[in-house]
Amino acid sequence: MKTKKVSANVVALVVALFFAFPTYWMVATALKPRKDLLSSGYDLVPFSVTGSNFATAWAKPGFLTALGNSLLVSLGAVLAAIVVGLLAALALSRMRFKGRKGFVMMMLVAQMAPFEALLIPMFLMMRDLDLLDRLPALALIYFAVTLPFCAWTLRGFVNGIPLELEEAAMVDGCGRWGAFRRVTLPLLGPGLVATSVFAFVTAWNEFLFALSLINDQAKQTLPVWLSGFQSAFGTDWGGAMAASALFTLPVLVFFLIVQRKMVTGVTAGAVKG
Incomplete structure (x- = not known):
């Protein structure tokens, strides 16, 4: 042993x-x-x-602008995906309606679709809607990409919370919304943290859509900005690695802050699916 x-x-x-x-x-x-x-x-x-490489990366034009764009797009998309995904997870877990299993299967299929396969349809749709070079359009795409994952994962967490707890709260005088807000939502805290971290990492690291849909340098995100260290004269590997370290820092800090709740959420979500 x-x-x-x-x-x-x-x-x-x-x-x-x-x-x-x-x-x-x-x-x-x-x-x-x-x-x-x-x-x-x-x-x-x-x-x-x-530390000269970090000074070079920090002083490179557009760093703070790209950082702000990435934070704005990623946080906005993840927040919207968490809210909508939570409502969808509650409906799929607590309600019984025709086509529910098929809808769950569609979410799973949507998660399996590679980003590359969605690039051309998304580009044509954004072009026809005159949404190219717009950060809200990029946030909308990140929302669509992370929503199936959020709904699927949060459904597992909601399934792990006994329905009897909500019914007991409603017997004590709470309405359906009051029972959710007072009983279910606090218990979903670790699951919301774990899901938001994975969704945020997905949106934060995305490069292909940001490169294809945003041509204005003032609206570039950090992954696209990182490609600026490569030029016709070669690659500044020291600056690129320093910039990559700075790029991972916000995610690392956020992960360290919520690490304990995230581990609890991942293990809790594995109980029921």
Whole structure:
């Protein structure tokens, strides 16, 4: 039994190191001086450290503007997807209507559709509606992309809350909305946090739609802004890695803040689907 536990811990450690190594390499490259970036060896630990790459990334034109655009689009899309997804999850979990199973299957199919397959139809639709180069249009697309995931995931959390709790609250004098607000909604807190984190990461990292639908540099998001470190004269790898580290910082800070509730929500959502 002890040998199995040690083996499982070793495997888990190897997997964790495998997935953590790209992040470590990104930060280590961002801290290297320019003369050490294109060396032929693999320096896992930089012997000389500099902050000039981060200064270059911070001073690059458009960083704060792209940061604000990404926050505006991602937060707006995720907030709308969480609200609509929660209402859809309540209807799918608590109500019995004709076509409910088919609708749930359609949500699952929508989650499986790759972004690349939706690019051309979305572009043509936005062009016909004269919504190109508009941040609300990009937020609308992110909302449509993250909504099936939010509704599907929150449905699992709602299924995990016994209906008898709401019925007991209604017996005590609460209406249906009052029972949801006083009983169900507080219990859904961890699930809402976990779902919003995954949806936010999806919208925050999206590159293809932002590149295709937004041509105005003043409306670029951070993933598109990051591609500016590549030019006809080469790639500024130090600046690109430093900018990538800054790009991941908001998500990392948000994740650390809600980590405890997120873990609780993920494990709770796995009980019933």
